[in-house]
Amino acid sequence: MVPREMQDDQNLAFMDQAVVMAEEALAAREIPVGCVLVHDGKVVARGRNRTNEGRNATLHAEFDALRHLLPDRSHAQTPGLTRPYTPQAEDVIAAAAEKEGPVARGRKIWQTPLKGVVLYVTVEPCLMCASAMRQVGIEKVVYGCANDRFGGTGGVQSIHSDPRLLYAPPYPAVGGYRREEAIMLLRRFYISENSTAPKPKKKSNRVLKTEIPGVVSTPSSPASSLSRTSTPALYPEPTSAPVNLPPPVPAV
Ligand SMILES: [Zn+2]
Numbered sequence: 001m002v003p004r005e006m007q008d009d010q011n012l013a014f015m016d017q018a019v020v021m022a023e024e025a026l027a028a029r030e031i032p033v034g035c036v037l038v039h040d041g042k043v044v045a046r047g048r049n050r051t052n053e054g055r056n057a058t059l060h061a062e063f064d065a066l067r068h069l070l071p072d073r074s075h076a077q078t079p080g081l082t083r084p085y086t087p088q089a090e091d092v093i094a095a096a097a098e099k100e101g102p103v104a105r106g107r108k109i110w111q112t113p114l115k116g117v118v119l120y121v122t123v124e125p126c127l128m129c130a131s132a133m134r135q136v137g138i139e140k141v142v143y144g145c146a147n148d149r150f151g152g153t154g155g156v157q158s159i160h161s162d163p164r165l166l167y168a169p170p171y172p173a174v175g176g177y178r179r180e181e182a183i184m185l186l187r188r189f190y191i192s193e194n195s196t197a198p199k200p201k202k203k204s205n206r207v208l209k210t211e212i213p214g215v216v217s218t219p220s221s222p223a224s225s226l227s228r229t230s231t232p233a234l235y236p237e238p239t240s241a242p243v244n245l246p247p248p249v250p251a252v
Pocket residue numbers: 060061062125126127128129130251252
């Protein structure tokens with residue numbers, strides 16, 4: 001985790017835009033995770049969790065944003081969902097494809113069309129998304145709070161930096177940007193009823209906690225050189241009434 005005093009304004013500004021997307025997800029009664037993809041100092045795609053909306057367990061914020069950059073978006077469209085077309089995205093892909101070398105660690109790798117593209121996401125990418133980001137050659141990931149249940153950049157596995165994965169270059173991942181905001185969004189979601197749960201739980205006894213635990217250093221993710229938080233951010237902490245988590249899919 002990057003301490004607050006070492007976080008620069010530009011990264012925070014982009015994370016603010018990711019937070020806006022997470023707030024949009026919360027308003028849509030999705031697990032609130034949002035992200036933006038940035039290239040050359042500009043946002044080239046935005047995304048938010050849409051797993052309920054799309055009835056699609058893979059529609060995490062990262063995939064929602066990523067599909068804006070796909071060369072052929074026809075394969076990525078979900079009926080009923082609107083997404084803005086970002087013409088500059090194809091320029092990004094074309095420019096990166098020309099510059100990118102095909103060799104890493106002595107082995108031929110896939111092209112990395114997202115070279116130079118940085119992902120800002122409010123919650124550490126899950127195992128699926130961390131792998132996807134590596135496969136598309138993301139330049140870097142900046143996240144808010146850690147994901148101790150599903151995290152793929154150190155939370156559970158270090159897919160972003162695992163040297164055994166030779167199919168794509170590793171990428172750095174740093175966290176802590178707007179961490180408190182990211183955690184509070186998740187808490188606000190989990191304290192309310194999830195209308196998609198098979199048996200919606202009553203929220204009468206739930207209390208929204210506002211205290212954010214500090215960041216602690218642990219040796220759990222030496223590969224990522226990151227210290228982790230002490231609190232799983234994706235799940236509510238015990239309250240006066242136990243909360244059975246309802247997610248139909250383990251989003252984020
Ligand atoms: Zn994910």
